[in-house]
Amino acid sequence: MIQFRLNGEAVSVDAHPMARLLSVLRRDLRLTGTKEGCGEGECGACSVVVDGKVVNSCLIPMSQIDGTEVLTIEGSGHANIQDHFLAEGGTQCGICTPGMIMATRAFLEDAEATGAAIDEDSVRAALAGNLCRCTGYGKIVAAVLAAARTEGDA
Amino acid sequence: MRHVGNRVARPEGPAKVEGRAVYVDDIPRAKDEWVGGTLRSPVAHGKLRCIERGDFDFSRVVVVTAEDIPGDNVQALIVDDQPILCADTVRHVEEPIALVAAPDQGTLCAALDALEPRIDPLEPVFDAERSQDVQSEISIDKGDVDATFEGATRIVEGEYHTDSQEQLYIETQGMIADPPTADGTITVRGSLQCPHYVQKALRRAFAVPPEKARVVQCETGGGFGGKEDYPSVVACHAALLAHASGHRVRMVYDRNEDLLATPKRHPSRVRHRTVVADDGTLLAMDIDVLLDGGAYTTLSPVVLSRGVIHAAGAYRCDNIRIRGRVVGTNHVPYGAFRGFGAPQVCFAIERQMDRIAASLGIHPVVIRQRNMLRLGDRTATSQLLKESVGSEEVLRRILAHTGFDRHEWRKERSGNKRRGVGLSFFYHGAGFTGSGEEMLKGKVTVELDDDGCALVRAGSTEIGQGKNAMFTAIAADALGAEPDAITIVDPDTAAVPDSGPTVASRTCMIVGGCLDKACRTLADRVGGDPNTPFRERASAFVRGGGDAVATETYGSPPGLQWDQNAYRGDAYPVFGWAADVAEVEVDLTTFDVEIVRFVTCVDVGHAIQPQIVEGQIEGGTLQSIGWSHIEVMTAENGRFRQDRLATCIIPTSLDTPPIDVLLVEEPFSNGPFGAKGVGELPMDGGAPAIASAIEDAIGVHVTHVPATPERLLEAWLEAHPDDAFFEAKR
Ligand code: FES
Ligand code: FES
Numbered sequence: 001m002i003q004f005r006l007n008g009e010a011v012s013v014d015a016h017p018m019a020r021l022l023s024v025l026r027r028d029l030r031l032t033g034t035k036e037g038c039g040e041g042e043c044g045a046c047s048v049v050v051d052g053k054v055v056n057s058c059l060i061p062m063s064q065i066d067g068t069e070v071l072t073i074e075g076s077g078h079a080n081i082q083d084h085f086l087a088e089g090g091t092q093c094g095i096c097t098p099g100m101i102m103a104t105r106a107f108l109e110d111a112e113a114t115g116a117a118i119d120e121d122s123v124r125a126a127l128a129g130n131l132c133r134c135t136g137y138g139k140i141v142a143a144v145l146a147a148a149r150t151e152g153d154a
Numbered sequence: 155m156r157h158v159g160n161r162v163a164r165p166e167g168p169a170k171v172e173g174r175a176v177y178v179d180d181i182p183r184a185k186d187e188w189v190g191g192t193l194r195s196p197v198a199h200g201k202l203r204c205i206e207r208g209d210f211d212f213s214r215v216v217v218v219t220a221e222d223i224p225g226d227n228v229q230a231l232i233v234d235d236q237p238i239l240c241a242d243t244v245r246h247v248e249e250p251i252a253l254v255a256a257p258d259q260g261t262l263c264a265a266l267d268a269l270e271p272r273i274d275p276l277e278p279v280f281d282a283e284r285s286q287d288v289q290s291e292i293s294i295d296k297g298d299v300d301a302t303f304e305g306a307t308r309i310v311e312g313e314y315h316t317d318s319q320e321q322l323y324i325e326t327q328g329m330i331a332d333p334p335t336a337d338g339t340i341t342v343r344g345s346l347q348c349p350h351y352v353q354k355a356l357r358r359a360f361a362v363p364p365e366k367a368r369v370v371q372c373e374t375g376g377g378f379g380g381k382e383d384y385p386s387v388v389a390c391h392a393a394l395l396a397h398a399s400g401h402r403v404r405m406v407y408d409r410n411e412d413l414l415a416t417p418k419r420h421p422s423r424v425r426h427r428t429v430v431a432d433d434g435t436l437l438a439m440d441i442d443v444l445l446d447g448g449a450y451t452t453l454s455p456v457v458l459s460r461g462v463i464h465a466a467g468a469y470r471c472d473n474i475r476i477r478g479r480v481v482g483t484n485h486v487p488y489g490a491f492r493g494f495g496a497p498q499v500c501f502a503i504e505r506q507m508d509r510i511a512a513s514l515g516i517h518p519v520v521i522r523q524r525n526m527l528r529l530g531d532r533t534a535t536s537q538l539l540k541e542s543v544g545s546e547e548v549l550r551r552i553l554a555h556t557g558f559d560r561h562e563w564r565k566e567r568s569g570n571k572r573r574g575v576g577l578s579f580f581y582h583g584a585g586f587t588g589s590g591e592e593m594l595k596g597k598v599t600v601e602l603d604d605d606g607c608a609l610v611r612a613g614s615t616e617i618g619q620g621k622n623a624m625f626t627a628i629a630a631d632a633l634g635a636e637p638d639a640i641t642i643v644d645p646d647t648a649a650v651p652d653s654g655p656t657v658a659s660r661t662c663m664i665v666g667g668c669l670d671k672a673c674r675t676l677a678d679r680v681g682g683d684p685n686t687p688f689r690e691r692a693s694a695f696v697r698g699g700g701d702a703v704a705t706e707t708y709g710s711p712p713g714l715q716w717d718q719n720a721y722r723g724d725a726y727p728v729f730g731w732a733a734d735v736a737e738v739e740v741d742l743t744t745f746d747v748e749i750v751r752f753v754t755c756v757d758v759g760h761a762i763q764p765q766i767v768e769g770q771i772e773g774g775t776l777q778s779i780g781w782s783h784i785e786v787m788t789a790e791n792g793r794f795r796q797d798r799l800a801t802c803i804i805p806t807s808l809d810t811p812p813i814d815v816l817l818v819e820e821p822f823s824n825g826p827f828g829a830k831g832v833g834e835l836p837m838d839g840g841a842p843a844i845a846s847a848i849e850d851a852i853g854v855h856v857t858h859v860p861a862t863p864e865r866l867l868e869a870w871l872e873a874h875p876d877d878a879f880f881e882a883k884r
Contacts, residue, residue, distance in 0.1 A: 032180035033173020035375070038326040038409045039464075042799035045324055075172035082171040086163065089765040092773065093618025094170030095325040095375030101171060124807040133322050133376050134618045136772030139765075139809040 002066045007075030017063035019023045021055075024062055026070060031071035033098045044130030047075035047099035048072045053105035056129070071105070078105045081147045090143035092134035103130050104144050107149055113139070118148045155742030157627040157764050158827045161722045162637050165622045166373070171679040178328040178344045178372040179406045190395040190405040191262045191268050193252040194415065195244040198280075198484040198792030200243055200273035205252055210268035213593070214261055216399040217269070218253040223394060225361030230354050231290075231383060231449075236450035238359055238390050238486070244273055246449035246486045247792040248415040250387070255403050257397035278484035282423070282446035287482035289447045290455035293460045294534055294721045297473030302438035306429040306726040310510045312501035314426070315858040316841070318787040319419040319777075320796070321491050322804050323483040325375020327384060327416060328406035331392035333399070338362065340393050343370040346385035346469055347377045347615050348655035353647045355386035356393055364647070366643055371645040375793045377617040378777070382657050384416045384454055413797050417489025418787060420445040420480070424502035425463065429473075434521045439472035442463045443499060444584035445480040448487035459587050461495030463725045464838075466534040468545060468581040469525040474534045486790050490657065492774060493837035496582055497781070501859060504578045504842030508856065512564060518846065519559040522549065522579045538638075542822040542830060544731040544757025547577060551816050552733040552755040563850050570742045573750065576846025579733045583726030584831025585660045588716040591727070595707050596654035598668040600676055600769035602630065602702040606692030607639045610669060613653040614661045615645050619833060620766035622659055628666050628760050628826050632673030652707070658732070659831025662762060663822070664708055670826040672706035679704075703729075729820045730758040730835040734775070734843040740851045745863035745870070747783045747848060749809075754839070759830035768815045769884055771836045775813055777842025780805045783848075783861045 003012040006029070015024050017066035022039075025031045025048070037045035039058045046057040049071040071077070081104050084090070091097040110120050123144045124137070132140060168174040193205070220227050220241035229236040240251045256262035261882065268395035279285050303309065308870060329344035332534050340360060346352055349369040354368035369389070388405055395403040407415070422445050429438040430679050447454035493500075511521040512606055527533060553559045561575050562592040585591055599611040611631055616622045622642045629640045643649055652664045679700060682691040696702045716723040737751040761767040784803055788795050796802035821828025845856040854869040870876065 026180075027183075030174075030182065032176075035177070035325070036179070037326075038799040040409075040798060040800060041469050043324060085171050086167045089769045091164070091167060092769055093168070093323070093325070093374065093376040094175050094621070095177065097170050098173040104394075120812075124810075127807045129806075131324060131804060131806060132322055133378070133777070133804065134773045135769055136774075136776035137810045138813055139571075139769055141807065147597045152660055 002062050004065050004067060005069045008072060009141055017060045017061060018056055019062045019143065021065055022057040022059040023110060025057060028111035029096060031072055031074050034097055035098060037095065045096055045099045047102045047130060049102050049106045052106065052109060054103045067116070071102065080150060081130060084143040084147040089139040090135065096130060096132040100127065100130050100132065100140055103127055108148055118145070121136060159242070159764065161765055162623045162627045162763060164620065164808050165626060165642060166616060172211060175373040177325055177375055178330060182450055186401055186402050188255045188257055188399055188401040189259055189262050189293045190253060190255045190392055190403040192250050192391060193266055193271065193724065195240065195247060195249040195271060195273065196249055197273055197275055198247045199278035200244045200275040202240055202242060202251065203272040203274060206267035206270040206272055208270060210265055214568065215254050215256040215265045216395060218394045218398050222398060223359060225359045227391065228358055228566030229242040229387060230358040231452055232455060234450040235375070236452065238248060246484050248486060249796050250391065252762050253391050253395050255399045255401065261388065262762060269492045280475040280483055280485065280792060281834060282444055282481050282483055283535045284483035285483050288521055289480045290458050290476045291453045292458055294462060294474060294476040296534060296536055296852055297476040299438045299440055299473045302429050302442070303472045308430050308432070310428045310430060310513050312426045312506045312509050312543065312586050313857065314424045314505050314658070316422045316498045316501050317860060318421045318488065319491060319781045319785055320413060320787050320802055321380030321418065322380040322802065323380055326407045326409055326412040327381070328404060329385065329388045329392040330404045331389065331396035331403050333396045336342045339366045339368060341368040341370065344385060345381060346371055346372045346659060347381040349615065349645045349647050352386045352389045352654055353382065355390055359390045359394065369647045370616050371498060374615060374617045378492045379657065380416060381553060381617070382490040384489065388496050393454045393775060401435050405470040408710065409799055410797055413802055414794055417452060417487050419491040419500065420454065422489040422496065422498035424499055426502060426506040428506060429511055430514070431787055433523045434510065434516055434855060436471040436525045439466050439471050441476045442493050442803060443476065443478040445486060446488060447480040447484050448483060448485040448488045448497065451490050452487045454488065457490070461499045463535060463583065463587065464496040464564050465499040465503065465632040467500065467679050468525050468527050468579055468731065470531045470860040472604065476681045491779060494658065496834065497778065497838050497841065500580050500838040501842045504580065505845060505857060508846050517559065518563055518577050519553065526579065533725065535722050535726045542728050542759055542820045545707050546817045547818045547820065548733045548757050550754060551818060552735055555816060556735040556753050558735050564853060567851060571739050572742060572851040573737065573739050574847040574849065574851025575735060575737045576642040576827065576843045576850055577735050578732065578846065580730040580839045581731045582659065582835040584837055585727050587725055588718055591664055591819060592710050594654040596665055596668060597651035597705055598665060598672050599651055599703060599705045600650055600669065600672040602692045602696050604678060604693060604696055606640060606689035606696065608633060608635065609641050609643055611643045612665055612669065613645055613650045614665045617656060619770060620763055622765060623670055624662055624762050628669050629673050632670045633677045633688055634684060639689050657837065659833040661734055662829050663825045663831045665770050666762070666826040666829065667824065668706040668708050672704040675704040678818050728830045729822060730830055730832060732835055732839055734839040736843040736847045738844060738851055740848055741850065745866040748859065749779055749811040749844065752811045753814040753834065755818060756832065757818040757831045759822040760828035760831050761817055761826050762827060764817065767817065767832055770832055771815045772813045774812055774836030775840050776805055778837050779844060782841035782844040782859050784809060786860055786862060791878065813836065
């Protein structure tokens with residue numbers, strides 16, 4: 001049994017230690033908000049936050065998840081980011097969006113903790129692991145910057 | 155207009171940002187659901203002798219081959235040359251040979267491994283220039299080209315090449331098929347652009363009438379043309395397995411299979427010979443277009459058609475000859491990708507215009523101003539441009555914004571990192587070519603319910619482009635209702651009419667136009683005091699027994715004429731116009747190209763949803779930027795080399811410059827609220843603008859995209875044969 005906290009709740013799953021976190025989330029736990037675009041760590045559609053860091057869940061074996069805190073798109077605490085993605089036009093087909101939002105969340109929380117700058121360049125760097133084929137990224141970057149400005153107000 | 159022109163929320167947006175949107179692979183697995191897979195050819199050309207069965211208990215799975223197909227073994231599209239499963243001759247690598255369904259993935263893989271196709275190899279053809287197999291040929295003739303060449307003093311010649319490109323929707327292809335019900339109805343649901351295309355393919359494969367082949371679109375994670383024709387293949391495969399096994403069957407490609415087996419942009423070679431006057435006026439254009447169609451015809455004749463019509467660019471010339479050919483090879487069939495033949499020819503003509511400008515020593519802007527099509531001019535097909543011609547305005551606006559007309563293009567530059575700026579100017583026909591729309595007769599139905607809410611039934615799909623919000627805005631304003639009174643019914647062939655495919659920049663202009671008319675019909679019927687909310691009035695009307703359903707069928711605007719044999723006349727109802735300016739920095743050590751800045755100015759007629767229109771333009775432009783220098787897609791012995799996302803590269807947020815979008819609105823009288831198509835246009839101009847900027851930066855004439863570092867080094871060495879430093883690096 002692998003035990004961890006998922007979106008704030010304790011869970012234990014009977015998974016093979018080498019099973020991918022992505023598959024366990026999608027198939028065993030029926031949390032299909034996390035997407036698969038490549039299965040090899042290139043697209044970021046499968047991004048989730050593990051212990052405050054954004055990771056590609058397609059590359060993470062369950063053995064590494066034991067005892068961690070996992071956040072997915074189904075969890076709470078990213079409504080502000082989601083609102084700005086909608087307001088700024090940061091989602092089109094939407095398949096990259098959950099991953100983008102989780103990467104954004106990790107980035108904004110990290111910046112808040114470290115006081116790192118949040119600007120166009122740092123946002124682009126933070127999202128470099130998340131591919132989007134629809135938007136051209138501009139409206140996603142705008143959404144993240146807008147979310148950063150209002151973070152805490154929500 | 156209260157909602158048209160102002161932001162309406164995407165109806166499906168909240169589900170997308172919250173991860174609740176249901177894409178095909180998010181559908182929960184049914185208890186007795188099976189998984190399907192495809193046995194594919196390892197070779198590009200050969201005779202299929204047999205499929206050997208190795209050491210495996212095949213009673214655990216179901217295997218389907220060509221002879222198990224209940225209807226015709228034909229992938230129904232334009233020409234009946236492509237089988238659903240190969241029965242005899244293999245024509246491309248990864249061609250489907252057999253299908254397997256199994257209770258689980260492990261069993262499926264074991265079964266596929268135990269099947270061995272025996273193929274006697276035949277000589278493949280990979281070079282389009284050498285192919286004898288002409289899939290389609292089109293000519294355009296205007297004026298007297300030969301006579302103009304005879305007396306010519308100045309002829310500029312150029313040859314241009316573009317490589318293939320992968321659509322790279324982030325959601326791969328996928329379908330789920332249910333076994334036939336007691337009355338023989340087959341249902342498939344999946345990721346797709348054109349439900350009625352899929353229905354047509356299933357009808358043929360199963361020999362059933364339309365009502366027995368039901369197709370439901372799931373939320374779709376991008377298409378860009380890649381989900382125009384290929385979903386029919388996956389749907390037929392999944393449905394055949396469901397039919398044979400009696401189980402629900404899920405087929406979702408992994409990225410590797412998707413990259414190797416599905417159609418991509420047609421590679422092209424375009425030759426230009428142009429007679430020009432000393433002041434740069436185009437006197438005659440002789441253009442030869444060659445596309446590699448790959449192993450089967452698929453949509454290639456239509457891609458060629460758009461390519462040929464756009465080959466002379468957005469320019470005026472009295473004497474034009476265009477010869478276009480798409481030929482068969484043993485490559486994986488090439489297919490639809492945003493732009494549909496136009497990006498290839500746009501690259502060629504825009505590079506040719508720069509070449510002409512350079513040969514005359516005049517500015518790239520001047521050559522375009524001198525020759526651009528304006529209101530009242532005639533195109534290559536002799537189409538008279540009667541209205542909604544934003545050509546002058548897009549150029550004026552982009553020059554005012556960028557000052558490119560004052561930039562000294564191709565001035566000798568120094569240093570190891572060299573900056574350059576380039577321009578492209580282009581147009582794109584909106585909607586189907588020629589009499590296409592007339593033949594399609596797309597339909598939209600709007601229905602009022604007891605509560606006075608409107609249900610919009612259309613076969614158009616939401617693939618991220620914003621159809622739902624755009625239709626909501628059109629319906630709301632045409633009815634005089636609020637957006638919350640509008641429901642866009644999800645595409646399901648059992649619930650929506652055939653509005654024609656979601657392709658060709660036609661959803662807003664053509665289908666949106668029908669929606670507008672249907673809603674106005676209903677608004678007239680409902681009548682009443684406009685100060686009373688529409689829902690109240692509509693509810694009373696419906697409860698009072700009023701006729702609550704309006705169906706609108708597309709009819710071409712009066713006066714459009716198209717001669718399909720001569721390729722002459724009104725090729726499109728209207729054109730979108732655009733200009734791009736790119737600024738690049740080329741590193742002379744690595745020949746890496748960085749895009750510093752990108753500006754695009756687009757005439758969209760009228761922006762129904764400005765934010766969504768900008769999103770389309772930014773996304774399409776980035777695909778063009780990617781194709782210009784980053785996105786390499788090449789085949790070796792007919793097999794795509796870029797078979798994973800680690801090697802099939804598209805731009806990330808870091809590769810992407812800020813893209814400034816300027817909108818021009820020259821309304822089109824026959825589009826809804828003046829709107830015309832915008833989906834494909836942004837794909838056309840990025841690559842030539844960047845090639846032009848690279849030429850400005852380092853002085854080499856880029857004639858082949860993508861302009862990879864290897865190609866640029868090659869071109870640099872050709873221009874600087876005694877550059878010892880680079881010679882040593884070679
Ligand atoms: S699916 Fe994990 S990075 Fe693409
Ligand atoms: S919105 Fe479609 S991939 Fe990002």
